[in-house]
Amino acid sequence: MFVRIVKMGFVPEKVETFLSDFEAIKSKVRGFKGCLxxxxxxxxxxxxxxxxxxxxxDEQALQNYRDSDLFKGVWKNTKQYFNQKPEAWSVDKLVSLD
Incomplete structure (x- = not known):
């Protein structure tokens, strides 16, 4: 399994807009082929x-998402609200405890 962590900082006045936008697209992202x-x-x-x-x-599934029109639209919309450069990490999940 391949894990992607993205850290984003927003202009405080745009937080509610971001949350509303996320609510509207979260199922589409989660439903994208390869997203678990x-x-x-x-x-x-x-x-x-x-x-x-x-x-x-796997990494190709994430890359397919990043190349998709869905991601391009989401990212174009979201980045206008940033107050700092986003950071991202790609990591392999090694252990999970229930």
Whole structure:
């Protein structure tokens, strides 16, 4: 399994817009071929800081999503609200405890 973590910081006045936009597209992203899991997290102390965690079948599945019209539209819309450069990590899941 391949995990993608993205950290995004937003202009405080645009947080509610981002959350509304995420609500509208989350099922499309999760339903994209190869996406196995999607969650959104919000920092407890810096409430305009968010993280997405998504699990993908493999790196090619993530790349297919990144090459899709869906991603291009989502990213174009979302990045206009950033107040800092986003950061992303691609990691391999090694252990999961129930």
């Amino acid at each position: 899991f999607l969650e959104l997290y919000r920092d407890k102390n810096n409430t305009n800081q968010f993280f997405t965690y998504s699990y993908w079948e």
